[in-house]
Amino acid sequence: MSGLRTDGALRGDPIAMGASPSMEAASRSRIMVSHGKLLFFLFLLTLPLANPWVRGDGVGYYAYLRSALIDHDLRFENDYLAANESFLMSRVDAQGHLLPSMYTKTGYVANHFSVGPAILWAPVLVSVHGMVLLAQHLGVHVAANGYSHPYLLSMAVTTASYGFLSLFLAFRLSRKYFHERWALLATLGIWFASSLPIYMYFNPSWSHAFSAFSVSLFLWYWERTRERRTMGQWSILGLLAGLMGNVYYPNAIVLIFPALEVLQSLRSTRRSSVLFPDLVRKLALNCGVFLAVFAASLLPTFITRQIIYGNPLETGYPPLSTWNWTSPVLLKVLFSSDHGMFSWTPVLILATAGIFFLIKRDALLGLGSLFTFLAFYYFIASYSDWDGLSGFGNRFFVSLTPIFILGLAALLSALSDWLGKPARAVAAAGTVLALLVVWNIGFIFQWGTHMVPARGEISWGSMIHNQFVDVPLRMTHSLETYFTHREDMMQHIEREDIEQQKKQGTQEN
Numbered sequence: 317m318s319g320l321r322t323d324g325a326l327r328g329d330p331i332a333m334g335a336s337p338s339m340e341a342a343s344r345s346r347i348m349v350s351h352g353k354l355l356f357f358l359f360l361l362t363l364p365l366a367n368p369w370v371r372g373d374g375v376g377y378y379a380y381l382r383s384a385l386i387d388h389d390l391r392f393e394n395d396y397l398a399a400n401e402s403f404l405m406s407r408v409d410a411q412g413h414l415l416p417s418m419y420t421k422t423g424y425v426a427n428h429f430s431v432g433p434a435i436l437w438a439p440v441l442v443s444v445h446g447m448v449l450l451a452q453h454l455g456v457h458v459a460a461n462g463y464s465h466p467y468l469l470s471m472a473v474t475t476a477s478y479g480f481l482s483l484f485l486a487f488r489l490s491r492k493y494f495h496e497r498w499a500l501l502a503t504l505g506i507w508f509a510s511s512l513p514i515y516m517y518f519n520p521s522w523s524h525a526f527s528a529f530s531v532s533l534f535l536w537y538w539e540r541t542r543e544r545r546t547m548g549q550w551s552i553l554g555l556l557a558g559l560m561g562n563v564y565y566p567n568a569i570v571l572i573f574p575a576l577e578v579l580q581s582l583r584s585t586r587r588s589s590v591l592f593p594d595l596v597r598k599l600a601l602n603c604g605v606f607l608a609v610f611a612a613s614l615l616p617t618f619i620t621r622q623i624i625y626g627n628p629l630e631t632g633y634p635p636l637s638t639w640n641w642t643s644p645v646l647l648k649v650l651f652s653s654d655h656g657m658f659s660w661t662p663v664l665i666l667a668t669a670g671i672f673f674l675i676k677r678d679a680l681l682g683l684g685s686l687f688t689f690l691a692f693y694y695f696i697a698s699y700s701d702w703d704g705l706s707g708f709g710n711r712f713f714v715s716l717t718p719i720f721i722l723g724l725a726a727l728l729s730a731l732s733d734w735l736g737k738p739a740r741a742v743a744a745a746g747t748v749l750a751l752l753v754v755w756n757i758g759f760i761f762q763w764g765t766h767m768v769p770a771r772g773e774i775s776w777g778s779m780i781h782n783q784f785v786d787v788p789l790r791m792t793h794s795l796e797t798y799f800t801h802r803e804d805m806m807q808h809i810e811r812e813d814i815e816q817q818k819k820q821g822t823q824e825n
């Protein structure tokens with residue numbers, strides 16, 4: 317089950333052409349550095365897209381940090397009352413006061429959003445707060461309230477940076493099993509043809525870019541230490557597992573990877589009756605350490621749940637017992653016009669199919685990816701709000717970004733094997749991915765400017781017409797406005813969102 321890269325002579329690798337292993341290592345190192353620089357350069361080019369605003373779900377995520385840092389408590393009245401109108405309209409009465417239903421039995425404002433993003437923002441935003449206070453002391457007029465431009469810009473750039481790290485770690489993981497060209501193309505394809513850009517740049521106060529980062533970091537470290545992990549490394553893995561859980565609760569599903577690793581170790585050693593008892597004791601101890609650190613790492617979640625809800629295990633979401641476990645909407649999650657994962661972001665069809673080729677390359681990594689995807693898929697399909705409401709695509713699956721990059725790299729590598737010529741495979745793959753990226757950018761533009769409804773089902777006929785007719789006509793002017801009059805543009809989008817919510821509410825009633 318070990319992962320061996322087998323690109324060989326077909327790909328023109330130095331060692332396959334008679335070069336020594338040291339020459340091959342040096343060549344691949346140079347390629348890796350070159351591709352890493354390219355990814356970083358592209359990230360710098362896209363960084364101006366980072367949108368410094370707190371909106372929607374982001375109000376709840378950002379409130380943990382802003383309230384603790386500025387108000388020194390977890391009472392979120394100030395944060396909610398300062399929120400955008402479309403977030404606030406269902407949470408206040410006619411006088412502008414928070415509804416009684418917004419308060420929990422502990423007297424705190426309900427906030428079911430996770431605390432993990434605040435943990436990852438904290439190192440940067442605490443430093444920014446210190447600099448703002450220093451600037452005030454020096455006579456510079458800037459509000460130290462968590463909402464002025466230094467805070468929001470730092471928040472947006474930090475989110476984008478974590479999103480980039482999720483991609484870079486997944487790229488590093490993929491290139492261990494596939495040629496760098498396929499790892500690079502897969503990374504670029506998922507970066508620009510999936511839902512990730514929305515939560516990396518446009519809605520940076522939401523949790524999904526952080527979720528992708530935490531899963532990428534966990535998988536990168538799990539693979540780096542797998543099958544030879546020391547107790548100390550099991551502890552670090554438990555810490556990273558806790559980070560995943562603090563950021564996004566369903567990320568606990570990713571623990572399938574170490575679970576399969578343990579089962580594989582037991583299976584491979586069971587043939588030896590002498591070694592088996594020692595292995596069981598060692599694995600039991602290491603797993604115990606892992607689980608203990610994992611539980612301890614979840615303390616930020618447990619503590620905030622206790623403060624807000626009076627119960628460390630209360631999430632604020634509908635109880636799991638009320639979910640549709642026996643009637644999951646399996647087809648809708650994938651193909652619905654209401655934020656279907658495959659229908660909105662078709663690159664994920666290729667990435668998911670590629671998981672089966674990943675299994676052929678490395679059974680443990682591939683089966684872990686497959687079982688994790690299937691469990692995550694069933695979990696989301698059983699949730700009442702499986703469509704993610706107003707997100708782009710099915711935003712919940714952004715957590716699986718590294719798995720999709722691995723799957724897409726595996727598919728591209730298999731395509732190269734089938735065609736027999738890397739240059740031909742690169743041309744074919746690059747063309748398909750470029751078309752998917754262009755399609756995705758146009759779709760994102762439609763969603764962001766409300767050419768298609770942000771909530772509920774869309775008309776595919778209107779959407780396709782817009783892609784070829786209206787998007788090319790409006791894109792240039794809208795991009796110019798995004799960079800030169802962004803605040804006005806965001807206010808316009810907010811007003812349109814409110815009108816759509818009111819219209820949909822009227823239709824439902």
